[in-house]
Amino acid sequence: MSELSLPPFLILSAFLLACGVFCLATKRNAIGLLMGVELILNAANVNLVAAARFVPSLKLEGQVFALLVVVLAAAEAAVALAIFLNFYNNHATIDVDEATDLRG
Amino acid sequence: MFDLSAHPGRIYVLATLLPLVPAAVILLVGMVRHLAGRHAPTTAGAYLSVACLLASAGMAGWGAVTYFGEVERLPAAEVEARWGERFDWIRIGGSVTDQPAAVLPVGYRIDRLSALMFSMVTGIGSLIFLFALGYMADEKKSVPLPPQGEGLGVGGSHSDHSPPHPHPLSPGGEGSRRGRFDRFFLYLSLFAFSMLNLLVADNLFQVFVSWELVGVCSFFLIGFYYERRSAGTAANKAFIVNRVGDAGFLVGMAVAFAAFGTLNIADLNAKFDTNHPQDISHTLWIVLGLGIFLGAVGKSAQVPLQTWLPDAMEGPTPVSALIHAATMVAAGVYLVGRCYPMFAPEVLLVIAYIGLVTLFISATTALVMTDIKRVLAYSTCSQLGYMMLALGVGGWTAGLLHLLTHAFFKALLFLCAGSVIHGLHHEQDLRRMGGLRRKMPITAYTMLVGVLAISGAPLLSGWYSKDQILSSALGFGMANTEHFLLFVGPLLTAALTAFYMFRLWFLAFGGEPRDRKLYDHAHESPAVMTIPLMILAVFSVGVAWGWPIWDAEASALGKLLHAGQPHGHGLKLDQAHKLAEANHLLAGGLALAAAAVGIGYAWVRYGKQAPTPAQLAEPTGLLANRWYFDDVYDAAFVNRTVDAAHLSANVDRANPDRKAEGVPSLDGLMNSAATLAARGGDALRAVQTGRIRVYVLALALTTIGLLGMLFAFIR
Numbered sequence: 001m002s003e004l005s006l007p008p009f010l011i012l013s014a015f016l017l018a019c020g021v022f023c024l025a026t027k028r029n030a031i032g033l034l035m036g037v038e039l040i041l042n043a044a045n046v047n048l049v050a051a052a053r054f055v056p057s058l059k060l061e062g063q064v065f066a067l068l069v070v071v072l073a074a075a076e077a078a079v080a081l082a083i084f085l086n087f088y089n090n091h092a093t094i095d096v097d098e099a100t101d102l103r104g
Numbered sequence: 105m106f107d108l109s110a111h112p113g114r115i116y117v118l119a120t121l122l123p124l125v126p127a128a129v130i131l132l133v134g135m136v137r138h139l140a141g142r143h144a145p146t147t148a149g150a151y152l153s154v155a156c157l158l159a160s161a162g163m164a165g166w167g168a169v170t171y172f173g174e175v176e177r178l179p180a181a182e183v184e185a186r187w188g189e190r191f192d193w194i195r196i197g198g199s200v201t202d203q204p205a206a207v208l209p210v211g212y213r214i215d216r217l218s219a220l221m222f223s224m225v226t227g228i229g230s231l232i233f234l235f236a237l238g239y240m241a242d243e244k245k246s247v248p249l250p251p252q253g254e255g256l257g258v259g260g261s262h263s264d265h266s267p268p269h270p271h272p273l274s275p276g277g278e279g280s281r282r283g284r285f286d287r288f289f290l291y292l293s294l295f296a297f298s299m300l301n302l303l304v305a306d307n308l309f310q311v312f313v314s315w316e317l318v319g320v321c322s323f324f325l326i327g328f329y330y331e332r333r334s335a336g337t338a339a340n341k342a343f344i345v346n347r348v349g350d351a352g353f354l355v356g357m358a359v360a361f362a363a364f365g366t367l368n369i370a371d372l373n374a375k376f377d378t379n380h381p382q383d384i385s386h387t388l389w390i391v392l393g394l395g396i397f398l399g400a401v402g403k404s405a406q407v408p409l410q411t412w413l414p415d416a417m418e419g420p421t422p423v424s425a426l427i428h429a430a431t432m433v434a435a436g437v438y439l440v441g442r443c444y445p446m447f448a449p450e451v452l453l454v455i456a457y458i459g460l461v462t463l464f465i466s467a468t469t470a471l472v473m474t475d476i477k478r479v480l481a482y483s484t485c486s487q488l489g490y491m492m493l494a495l496g497v498g499g500w501t502a503g504l505l506h507l508l509t510h511a512f513f514k515a516l517l518f519l520c521a522g523s524v525i526h527g528l529h530h531e532q533d534l535r536r537m538g539g540l541r542r543k544m545p546i547t548a549y550t551m552l553v554g555v556l557a558i559s560g561a562p563l564l565s566g567w568y569s570k571d572q573i574l575s576s577a578l579g580f581g582m583a584n585t586e587h588f589l590l591f592v593g594p595l596l597t598a599a600l601t602a603f604y605m606f607r608l609w610f611l612a613f614g615g616e617p618r619d620r621k622l623y624d625h626a627h628e629s630p631a632v633m634t635i636p637l638m639i640l641a642v643f644s645v646g647v648a649w650g651w652p653i654w655d656a657e658a659s660a661l662g663k664l665l666h667a668g669q670p671h672g673h674g675l676k677l678d679q680a681h682k683l684a685e686a687n688h689l690l691a692g693g694l695a696l697a698a699a700a701v702g703i704g705y706a707w708v709r710y711g712k713q714a715p716t717p718a719q720l721a722e723p724t725g726l727l728a729n730r731w732y733f734d735d736v737y738d739a740a741f742v743n744r745t746v747d748a749a750h751l752s753a754n755v756d757r758a759n760p761d762r763k764a765e766g767v768p769s770l771d772g773l774m775n776s777a778a779t780l781a782a783r784g785g786d787a788l789r790a791v792q793t794g795r796i797r798v799y800v801l802a803l804a805l806t807t808i809g810l811l812g813m814l815f816a817f818i819r
Contacts, residue, residue: 021800025800026797027797028797096795
């Protein structure tokens with residue numbers, strides 16, 4: 001099995017990013033938005049790890065950053081889910097278009 | 105402070121500052137009295153003004169005698185040091201000990217020209233101040249106001265198409281105002297100070313400051329009867345037209361300062377001592393000369409900026425005599441005379457031709473004017489044109505001699521006109537006068553002296569100077585035959601001058617009265633007015649005399665001036681001077697013949713028999729419309745300015761808040777800025793939907809767009 005080169009990883013990453021953005025741009029469900037964000041973050045992770053493998057001057061930096069991103073994503077998801085839960089308690093919905101209380 | 109033995113020139117500083125004393129006193133007393141609630145007109149300040157100017161005249165006389173004594177026996181450098189000083193007024197840049205980056209000095213420098221001019225200005229000024237004591241006597245008490253004019257209109261140039269001058273003293277108005285006797289002398293004193301400062305100033309900057317000061321005094325005095333609409337517009341016109349010239353003066357000063365780093369007149373003149381001026385390109389040399397000359401064009405009412413002077417006759421007559429005939433309008437000629445070496449040959453040619461055009465156009469206009477003061481005003485323009493022409497053709501002495509002699513006889517003519525107007529209770533229309541020599545003999549015969557002098561009758565002062573001007577012009581025309589017109593024009597105009605001056609005299613004083621009622625109420629003026637007339641008449645006859653008096657070249661005043669003649673840069677000037685001397689008798693003879701023709705024709709038309717009604721009809725055509733200068737300016741500049749003002753006024757009136765009330769306001773522009781911000785906010789608000797999807801889409805599209813641009817540029 002021949003060694004893969006960098007471009008397939010970048011294509012995968014771009015595809016994931018496109019999916020994530022599409023998800024964000026079409027969903028009204030707050031959980032769906034959160035999943036779109038996760039997709040975008042993972043697209044970035046694929047990029048980082050692939051770069052660490054194929055760019056000679058990099059050693060562990062790509063993996064370390066990817067780990068940081070995973071931690072960040074977990075924290076972000078926790079906060080966001082807490083917000084959504086509270087939102088659901090107050091409005092009995094998680095449709096983000098209904099979140100207009102702060103509009104002037 | 106005034107160490108006169110080492111620096112006798114300081115007497116001139118003292119004489120210059122003296123008229124400032126009454127001005128300050130009147131101003132201060134007026135303010136104190138106003139605060140104390142006392143509004144009755146005062147008169148004491150006027151007498152103080154007269155006393156101070158008389159003292160100035162005395163000092164000027166002493167100074168002139170001392171100066172002309174010393175200049176003969178002391179070496180030039182010592183005279184220079186004793187009669188001129190300067191110190192730094194403004195230092196720019198550099199600390200206390202360093203050499204400053206730029207310095208604006210003030211100082212004084214007396215030379216032959218300024219010494220003579222100073223004596224002339226203080227002498228004539230004193231006489232006119234005395235005359236004004238009588239002429240302005242109406243202002244000692246409350247003065248009834250004229251009827252209110254119609255609403256706001258445009259331009260001061262239409263004033264002489266309106267029916268006879270509504271004088272502020274004419275009955276029919278409502279209410280009255282306080283007399284302004286002292287205020288008149290406040291302005292006159294301030295003017296005297298400014299004019300004298302202009303004369304002694306040793307640098308262009310100081311000249312410019314005084315130049316503006318005399319301009320503002322002229323503005324105050326033209327608009328002295330500011331209740332009268334035409335007076336207000338005439339004052340504005342004089343001030344604004346002069347700004348055009350001043351812009352040129354500033355450019356000239358800037359060029360001089362940039363090229364030489366100094367504005368001192370003597371230093372600048374020294375740079376141009378040779379025929380090949382150093383440190384300056386030929387183009388800049390021309391710009392420098394034209395700039396300074398443009399300033400003189402404005403102040404001395406030369407074409408194309410001559411239109412303000414006739415309108416300036418709205419001021420009281422002593423003002424016309426002092427400022428708009430004898431002294432201030434001569435400041436332009438004086439400046440050209442003092443800066444003479446700074447003018448390139450091309451510029452001198454321009455000066456000569458501007459003078460030629462001015463003297464001809466003004467003289468022809470004077471032929472048909474019916475207002476006694478306007479005839480004199482155009483005659484002033486014309487004579488100033490003679491002076492400029494003389495300077496332009498290298499006749500420095502001739503031009504400045506004419507400046508001095510003209511000051512005397514023109515002041516005399518104006519004061520006589522003032523006496524007539526005073527005696528006729530403010531009637532100025534020549535067509536309604538006639539026969540006045542029987543009612544006011546002193547005025548009539550002193551005025552005849554003035555008329556003869558300006559016409560160039562032999563042995564009167566005007567003859568000496570005009571003779572010299574014409575011979576200079578003839579010499580120049582013979583040396584440069586393509587410019588021979590510079591001699592023909594003045595010669596022709598000499599005949600016109602004699603004609604219109606005698607027309608004025610015959611119409612006013614000759615024949616039989618044409619308006620019996622006016623004639624019956626006419627009276628000779630009081631002694632305080634007639635004595636200055638007689639003194640001025642004596643000077644108008646004899647001020648230029650020399651020995652032998654029948655030789656125009658032997659004029660003592662001319663010789664004094666001639667010794668101070670600077671180096672000029674005109675075309676073939678040496679040859680022109682020689683030819684002028686050689687053909688002097690020819691020029692003089694032709695001038696005499698021209699004057700005789702003019703006088704004779706005036707006698708035939710107006711003196712021998714009573715003028716026909718046709719001759720007294722309202723004049724029309726090119727001449728009566730002053731060659732359409734005013735109409736062209738109105739169409740090109742005045743009306744356009746007014747249009748712009750209307751436009752911006754309409755913008756301001758578009759006030760959304762108060763439109764319904766029809767309240768004119770100045771808020772339009774401010775409100776439009778606020779409205780723009782509010783509308784813009786409303787438009788941008790639509791973008792902020794609050795929907796995440798839209799934001800993400802916009803973000804994604806923007807990113808794609810930016811990436812696309814990046815790739816496009818990298819390729």
